[in-house]
Structure formats: structure tokens, C-alpha cells
Amino acid sequence: MNLVEYLTSLGNIAIALSGGVDSSYLAYMAKQSGIPCKAYTVKSQFVPQFELDDAKKISEFIGIPLEIIAIDVLKHDDVTSNPSDRCYHCKHHVFTTISEHAKRDGFTILCDGTNASDDVDDRPGMKAIAELSVKSPLRECNLTKSMIRDLALKADLFTWDKPSYACLATRFQAGQHITGLDLEHIEKAEGYLFSLGLSDFRVRLIGNNVKIQVPEKQIAIVIKNRIEILTYFKSMFDEVVLDLEVRS
Known part of the structure; x- marks a missing residue:
């Protein structure tokens, strides 16, 4: 049918x-x-x-x-x-x-x-x-x-x-309590990365630290804008890291 x-x-x-x-x-x-x-x-x-x-x-x-x-x-x-x-x-x-x-x-x-x-x-x-x-x-x-x-x-x-997009709750590691403030911060962080031309990425929250995951071809964009990303993200998160095990 x-x-x-x-x-x-x-x-x-x-x-x-x-x-x-x-x-x-x-x-x-x-x-x-x-x-x-x-x-x-x-x-x-x-x-x-x-x-x-x-x-x-x-x-x-x-x-x-x-x-x-x-x-x-x-x-x-x-x-x-x-x-x-x-x-x-x-x-x-x-x-x-x-x-x-x-x-x-x-x-x-x-x-x-x-x-x-x-x-x-x-x-x-x-x-x-x-x-x-x-x-x-x-x-x-x-x-x-x-x-x-x-x-x-x-x-x-x-x-x-349009890339597949999982809900914002998937950015939290299992067992970490989900709060409205953390969700707002993640949405703002991902919105900022979108504004830099990134796509199909994730900002993962671990405690109050974040891990940025992007496709391999977009790593250069993150590096190029490293200082700007750090300045923006550090207003919300303690530490910011880039995951070298890239999104496929």
C-alpha cells in the first residue's frame, strides 16, 4: 500500500x-x-x-x-x-x-x-x-x-x-537533573553556534561544563571563532571543550 x-x-x-x-x-x-x-x-x-x-x-x-x-x-x-x-x-x-x-x-x-x-x-x-x-x-x-x-x-x-534534531533534553547526561535555566543556556549556546554557520551539531551538558560536538568539516569554524565562543559560553558554563570524536 x-x-x-x-x-x-x-x-x-x-x-x-x-x-x-x-x-x-x-x-x-x-x-x-x-x-x-x-x-x-x-x-x-x-x-x-x-x-x-x-x-x-x-x-x-x-x-x-x-x-x-x-x-x-x-x-x-x-x-x-x-x-x-x-x-x-x-x-x-x-x-x-x-x-x-x-x-x-x-x-x-x-x-x-x-x-x-x-x-x-x-x-x-x-x-x-x-x-x-x-x-x-x-x-x-x-x-x-x-x-x-x-x-x-x-x-x-x-x-x-533539514538536519535531524533531537530535543534539548538529550543534551543532558542520564541522571543529571534537568532545569529550566540549563535548558535556556543550552538553547542560547546552540543558537550562537547556528549564527556562526554551524549545523548538525550538539552542545552537551556535563555538570555545568559543556562539550561541543560538530561534524569534522566544521571543526575549522569552531577553531576560527574560538575566542568568541569561549567569551559567550563562559558567561553560562564553567568549562568549554571541543569533542575530537566528531559527529558523523
Whole structure:
């Protein structure tokens, strides 16, 4: 079954729209299929502003209605304590809330952008999604990340080459308590690196020290701007290091 046939068989759907290429393409195809559909994007302390901006921009381009749902993820101890299965608890809280809003709007089926390339066994959050009966049309139709990027490019979606972006909570080592201030600092730090032309990087928090991880070809940018980065980062963090085991 191809994607349009699969979506049509569902009748109507709510879509968890992150602003990334996968959920964007799913929203686009839902709109193209002609079925009733609506997108929902979560605004939480784990989501940087640029992701919200991209979700708004892509929904306007597609012409699909979008609702922004504010969620306080930091009110949940099973999230802020940051256990190894934090993603499971967070996804459960977030998708339960999205489902409630979708059902209020008359949508009984909620879909996410998980694709056929995603390793479900290595993603605790997928367990929560399965428990809540969230459907993953891209995965069900065997669409891989590379296939989706090609299709998104043909559809003229600006997200087609957008790097995958994990939520800000992934910047904390397991067991380190997650605070709102630390999240703000990480978002500011990564925003600063974006302004220097870096992409597909991470700023990892260890205690109040940070480790910058960038692709090998971007190390030169970090070195060139070393003093500026240190000056900016040291206003928030104690130590700043560059990881030589580069992001692939």
C-alpha cells in the first residue's frame, strides 16, 4: 500500500508536527490526499524556538491547520530526574496531551513522523507511542529517511535537507537533573553556534561544563571563532571543550 492509499484508509488524522522533514512530509501528503487533517505542535522547554517557527512556516506552506499546544514538561519528576528512560515518560506525557486535543477536535487517529529508517528498539519514546496507539504511516509504508528527503525536495518543502534534531533534553547526561535555566543556556549556546554557520551539531551538558560536538568539516569554524565562543559560553558554563570524536 502506498502512502496516499494508507492515509485515505484512515479517513481523517491528527498529525504530531515537529517541524522536521518527516512530519512535514507526512502533513503535506495528508493534505494532498484530501482527507480531513490537522497538525499539532508542542511548545515546551525541550523545544527550541526555531523548531516552532519551522512548524508554523511549513503548515502555512502546506495549508494545513496548526495548533500550538503549550506543555510544561518540567512539572513531571519522571522527566526532570532524567532517568535512562526519560524519553519514554516525556513522550507519554506529550502524546497523551496531543491526543486529548485531537479528540476534542474530532480526530480519533493520531500519527507521527517515525520512518522506516528509525531504530524503534533503540528509542524508548517509541514504546510510549505504541502504548498510546499512535500510528506511523511513513514507517508502515516503508519510507526511509533518504526516500522522504527526495520526496520532500520534489514537493518543494524547505525542510527536505533539514538536519535531524533531537530535543534539548538529550543534551543532558542520564541522571543529571534537568532545569529550566540549563535548558535556556543550552538553547542560547546552540543558537550562537547556528549564527556562526554551524549545523548538525550538539552542545552537551556535563555538570555545568559543556562539550561541543560538530561534524569534522566544521571543526575549522569552531577553531576560527574560538575566542568568541569561549567569551559567550563562559558567561553560562564553567568549562568549554571541543569533542575530537566528531559527529558523523
